[in-house]
Amino acid sequence: MKRLFATFLLLIGLIGSMAQAGEDATSSLYPVIPKAAGAPHPEGNDFMRINHKNLLKHDRDLTMRLGDREVKYSLKECIACHAVNGPDAQPVSVKSEKHFCRVCHDYAAVKVDCFQCHNSKPDPDLVKQLTMLPVKDRELAEYLEGASQ
Amino acid sequence: MDRAVYREMKLTPAVWGIAAVLGALIAAAGLAVLYIEHHGHVVTGMTNQIVWGLPHVFAIFLIVAASGALNVASIASVFGKIENKPMARFSGLLSLALLAGGLAVLVLDLGRPDRLLVTLTHANFKSIFAWNIYLYSGFFAVVGAYIYVQMARGMDPAVVKKVGTAAFVWRLALTTGTGSIFGWLVARPGYDAAIMAPMFIVMSFSFGLAFFLLTISLLYKLSGRYIGPNLVKRLGRLLGIFAAGVLYFSAVRHLTNLYAAEHWDVESFILFSGGFYTQLFWIGQVLIGGVIPMLLLFKHTDGANRGNVLIASVLIIIGGFAHIYGIVIGGQAFPLEIFPNYTASSSFFDGQINGYTPTLLEWALGLGGVAVTLLLTGLGVVALRILAMNLSDRNIDPEDVDF
Amino acid sequence: MKLPALNTPLRDLSEVDRREFFKAGGAVATVALSSGVTLMAFGGEASANADPGKRWGMLIDVNKCTSDCNACVTACSKENGWSAEEGSETDAQWIRKVDLTHKQTGREVSLPMMCQHCEDAPCVDVCPTEASFKRPDGIVLVDKHACIGCRFCMMACPYKARSFIHEPLTDQKSNAPRGQGTVESCTLCVHRVDAGGQPACVDACGTTGNGAMLFGDLNDPESDISKALKKFNSIGLRDDLRLNPGVRYSNL
Structure with a gap:
């Protein structure tokens, strides 16, 4: 029993150190994440990368169940800002590998369930609203820095 | 009294052959599910009018029969009929297998079967469906425990009786829940009747016992073991009483509806003018599922001999299937009465009798559920000591009145 | 150059949890005065738009x-x-x-x-x-x-x-x-x-x-x-x- 336990601990340690090693090295397979329109997230890209799903899930319930339309995180705004244009200069749908969501989700091999119901292409009215927002130069610079990190 | 000796069933070529056929049926059902998942329910015969189709008929039939297959065990443990004890293990196993097969069909027909876990994370306890989820999973636990205490060495018979009673009560609750799926649908004139719950219980007694008699006869034939003719005869007589019970409840249900003018339209549809559904009722449910089996089972001279019992069991299963088809599909085929005293027409088929033609996909899915049931039963009797080496008549109490 | 890993551990779980706590109930209204200072009013109307007073x-x-x-x-x-x-x-x-x-x-x-x-x-x-x-x-x-x-x-x-x-x-x-x-x-x-x-x-x-x-x-x-x-x-x-x-x- 003791021996079994020790082997188990050793295995966990091994896996852990492998993960550590993976973090330091830069893989050539790492995705090229498309840049977005609009202001950068004040929370930072790392935070969004980890938590976007929780934030979206949390705020979607507020909007859908309680009718709160002033939420901070909504999928249609994500999609409007993060639209990627195809060769025809039109936003691509999630069918394309270039779609913002797919770039990381393909890399992480995590299935996205959103687009069976939600449109993966931006709502044209919403894009107009968002691009009209004033973006300070400093914020833009910060954003570009964050994106190229 | 004979001591029952339980042994695993041997894997003969015939058993392998049946297993292969069942495996193929399950594979076909799997392919059908993937196809429906990919293309959507548009490839089935189900529509926005007939929202529950053939898969639901199969599923409900199997789930109802599941609770009834436990009859023999309950009669042994709860009501103390000692001659049934050697069949009690199999009775429990078959009821679990039937429930598994039925639930598989029900779950795989969902629009989003991938979200099944949501039923556990977001439960609405006002919904009889949510209750059923717990009744069904609880049934697996209770009947599983019941089989265990029967098979465990040196188990106190009092414990077996207690667990058997719990299983008996649980299965009554389970079938009440299944019947209430329809009984509590206040909107539809074809449903909305409290009698649905007790009627489903009697249906479960009848269909479950018929399924039990057929499967145990097949397995004993396959393994070359012996069943006493009097055992079969007694169970056959019981089956006849259950079939009569189903007819009685159906009669009360329809007569009650006929008394209320608001239900005349739907009753005349089912009983007289409904074409296929009317035939399903009179020929399928009443004649094939009720009258003929009762004649076979209650015939005075050589009534309830083995052949008659088996034929009656087959007829009761066919009639029972017709009965559930009539309830599930017939109830939806008749349009909702949103505007009493008006004739309605619209692009959404208001006021029209709705047609339904199941496709091959639905048949594949439903038959796959039956195959799951039979394969699980087979696995159980091959792997575990479920079946007694012989079921002799010598355990029947000679003092017992033989009706 | 080090690229951000996709499996960086959750840095600020409390942020999400705090939002959950404040916004999910509906009975708690919050006003953020400045970063770090939050006013709470229990039993008030939720800030959401679906008004329970309306039908x-x-x-x-x-x-x-x-x-x-x-x-x-x-x-x-x-x-x-x-x-x-x-x-x-x-x-x-x-x-x-x-x-x-x-x-x-x-x-x-x-x-x-x-x-x-x-x-x-x-x-x-x-x-x-x-x-x-x-x-x-x-x-x-x-x-x-x-x-x-x-x-x-x-x-x-x-x-x-x-x-x-x-x-x-x-x-x-x-x-x-x-x-x-x-x-x-x-x-x-x-x-x-x-x-x-x-x-x-x-x-x-x-x-x-x-x-x-x-x-x-x-x-x-x-x-x-x-x-x-x-x-x-x-x-x-x-x-x-x-x-x-x-x-x-x-x-x-």
């Missing part, structure tokens, strides 16, 4: 509605991005025109049918996963994130208001997400109502139709709809079931 409803004057007019259906279809092919038994229909003939008197009327947004909605009662739900302001919706596609709500609805989506869909409207394998129905154009507007069908009925539809807050005695309901006789469909639908019909 949205509709009054349809059957005498004004005509059989040849389809303005409400066209407007709904355009607004919410659904379309039903003629004769299709599987296409969704959020709203439909029903033509009626009285069996004894022969009177002919036409009216629009959609989700009646019941106070005691059977679809909400029977849904095993709470996907069918009623907003605080009385609008009945389907949470498609929780819908498993069992169709029990379609069996339970006395109005045939719900449709099952039988095929994969693309290019949905951003305000009306809808997808294969889930059930849907009229949302009372909840996105327009939240923005202070009224449903597309009511708008269209007023402009290109016959002005047969009136929308408003049934709880506000000063609203046009409440005044009209007080003055004129109206019925809810299947009133025998006592579901108290939010949609009422006059002159039927």
Whole structure:
């Protein structure tokens, strides 16, 4: 029993150190994440990368169940800002590998369930609203820095 | 009294052959599910009018029969009929297998079967469906425990009786829940009747016992073991009483509806003018599922001999299937009465009798559920000591009145 | 150069949790004065838009509605991005025109049918996963994130208001997400109502139709709809079931 336990601990340690090693090295397979329109997230890209799903899930319930339309995180705004244009200069749908969501989700091999119901292409009215927002130069610079990190 | 000796069933070529056929049926059902998942329910015969189709008929039939297959065990443990004890293990196993097969069909027909876990994370306890989820999973636990205490060495018979009673009560609750799926649908004139719950219980007694008699006869034939003719005869007589019970409840249900003018339209549809559904009722449910089996089972001279019992069991299963088809599909085929005293027409088929033609996909899915049931039963009797080496008549109490 | 790893551990879990705590309950209202300073008021109104004091409803004057007019259906279809092919038994229909003939008197009327947004909605009662739900302001919706596609709500609805989506869909409207394998129905154009507007069908009925539809807050005695309901006789469909639908019909 003791021996079994020790082997188990050793295995966990091994896996852990492998993960550590993976973090330091830069893989050539790492995705090229498309840049977005609009202001950068004040929370930072790392935070969004980890938590976007929780934030979206949390705020979607507020909007859908309680009718709160002033939420901070909504999928249609994500999609409007993060639209990627195809060769025809039109936003691509999630069918394309270039779609913002797919770039990381393909890399992480995590299935996205959103687009069976939600449109993966931006709502044209919403894009107009968002691009009209004033973006300070400093914020833009910060954003570009964050994106190229 | 004979001591029952339980042994695993041997894997003969015939058993392998049946297993292969069942495996193929399950594979076909799997392919059908993937196809429906990919293309959507548009490839089935189900529509926005007939929202529950053939898969639901199969599923409900199997789930109802599941609770009834436990009859023999309950009669042994709860009501103390000692001659049934050697069949009690199999009775429990078959009821679990039937429930598994039925639930598989029900779950795989969902629009989003991938979200099944949501039923556990977001439960609405006002919904009889949510209750059923717990009744069904609880049934697996209770009947599983019941089989265990029967098979465990040196188990106190009092414990077996207690667990058997719990299983008996649980299965009554389970079938009440299944019947209430329809009984509590206040909107539809074809449903909305409290009698649905007790009627489903009697249906479960009848269909479950018929399924039990057929499967145990097949397995004993396959393994070359012996069943006493009097055992079969007694169970056959019981089956006849259950079939009569189903007819009685159906009669009360329809007569009650006929008394209320608001239900005349739907009753005349089912009983007289409904074409296929009317035939399903009179020929399928009443004649094939009720009258003929009762004649076979209650015939005075050589009534309830083995052949008659088996034929009656087959007829009761066919009639029972017709009965559930009539309830599930017939109830939806008749349009909702949103505007009493008006004739309605619209692009959404208001006021029209709705047609339904199941496709091959639905048949594949439903038959796959039956195959799951039979394969699980087979696995159980091959792997575990479920079946007694012989079921002799010598355990029947000679003092017992033989009706 | 070091790239951000996708598996960086959650840096600020408390941030998410705090938001959950403050916003999810609805009974707690918060005001952020500056970063780090938060005011809380327990028992106050939620900041959400669906006001539990309101009950949205509709009054349809059957005498004004005509059989040849389809303005409400066209407007709904355009607004919410659904379309039903003629004769299709599987296409969704959020709203439909029903033509009626009285069996004894022969009177002919036409009216629009959609989700009646019941106070005691059977679809909400029977849904095993709470996907069918009623907003605080009385609008009945389907949470498609929780819908498993069992169709029990379609069996339970006395109005045939719900449709099952039988095929994969693309290019949905951003305000009306809808997808294969889930059930849907009229949302009372909840996105327009939240923005202070009224449903597309009511708008269209007023402009290109016959002005047969009136929308408003049934709880506000000063609203046009409440005044009209007080003055004129109206019925809810299947009133025998006592579901108290939010949609009422006059002159039927």
